[in-house]
């Protein structure tokens with residue numbers, strides 16, 4: 039969707055920089071009111087990020103009616119936007135940490151990512167997120183409730199006074215272990231139909247090689263939030279944000295670093 043940018047005095051007006059920023063309007067634009075020096079730094083950052091982006095951009099990940107998390111030929115219909123942020127160590131900057139010691143920031147760039155996602159894939163991600171903690175919590179609550187019932191607790195105590203506590207512990211540990219095993223089984227099953235790590239998706243796989251990583255890492259599944267609506271604005275959230283990484287000259291330059 040092309041947007042109408044009203045501030046024709048903006049030095050970025052109509053430029054590729056403006057397209058990459060994809061602001062909602064000139065009034066909310068990050069560029070607004072910047073002096074020439076800040077503008078130069080911003081352009082440098084945008085150029086650095088473009089050099090780490092695939093030439094075709096990333097809009098095919100969300101400007102589509104088909105789920106990009108589905109594996110195989112059959113794709114579910116887009117019902118959600120699965121969203122997260124990814125980071126890249128480039129461009130490197132010194133950041134003053136505790137005690138004034140300079141250390142390198144982990145992420146020099148942060149990029150919002152959104153993926154067309156179907157109902158089934160969203161459900162699988164949510165199941166993997168919640169099945170273990172919910173099972174553990176449910177078994178702890180169950181143990182607590184059972185042991186607070188006199189008709190159950192007192193016969194157990196008659197056998198040995200510590201028995202109610204032992205039964206409670208066994209139930210709680212069983213719930214924790216059971217939830218963990220259940221999650222593992224689901225992960226194995228879901229991974230046949232859904233990309234559970236976003237960097238398995240073709241475009242993102244190439245971006246990983248360009249140094250991008252997940253900011254909120256979990257061991258075997260990407261952390262995503264699901265929204266009915268796409269991002270309103272932000273870097274490369276529009277149709278016309280292109281990268282330069284695939285151009286041979288610049289790709290070679292990048293590889294030397």
Ligand SMILES: [Zn+2]
Pocket residue numbers: 043045048050051056063064067069
């Ligand atoms: Zn503008």
Ligand SMILES: [Zn+2]
Pocket residue numbers: 105106107108113114155156157158159160
């Ligand atoms: Zn799907």
